Amino acid sequence: MLRMRLRQLSGDPKLPKIRPGGPNIKPGSAQYKWFVKELKSVDRDVTPWLTVTIHCPIYNTFKWHRRDKQSVLARKYLEDLMYKYSVNFVLSGHLHAYMRTEPVYKGKRNKRGPIHIILGNGGRQANT
Numbered sequence: 001m002l003r004m005r006l007r008q009l010s011g012d013p014k015l016p017k018i019r020p021g022g023p024n025i026k027p028g029s030a031q032y033k034w035f036v037k038e039l040k041s042v043d044r045d046v047t048p049w050l051t052v053t054i055h056c057p058i059y060n061t062f063k064w065h066r067r068d069k070q071s072v073l074a075r076k077y078l079e080d081l082m083y084k085y086s087v088n089f090v091l092s093g094h095l096h097a098y099m100r101t102e103p104v105y106k107g108k109r110n111k112r113g114p115i116h117i118i119l120g121n122g123g124r125q126a127n128t
Helices: 029-040 069-077 079-084
Strands: 051-053 090-091 096-101 115-119
Touching: 029 079, 069 079
Parallel strands: 051 090, 090 115
Antiparallel strands: 096 115
16 A cells, blocks of 8 residues: 655745746845745655655747747756755646656656656536
8 A cells, every 4th residue: 555645735825926927047046945845854664755846847849939038047047956865756837738757857757757747638628
């Protein structure tokens, strides 16, 4: 039997405020510092599976979405952190589709990289 412990972060008053137009995730920003602190604080003996949830996917197969600003910035500033702290899964939405990768890092298969899953099919009109 697989047992997972999940930490609820969404109601945490310590979360940095997100500004309109998306968060500032550059190194040194409040959001970046918070993310690093959270990743460092995970005890993998207690929480063996580490999942990160972001809005825009870092990787996708839609040519018109590969250059979305949030995706490009997440790849640039957050992907190295997710690899360094051995994130298992990156869940995202934004695109109204379902996709998943093999473990990947820097655009190439890498067994230490996270599996990226797009779960954006909710809200998509299915009868067209």
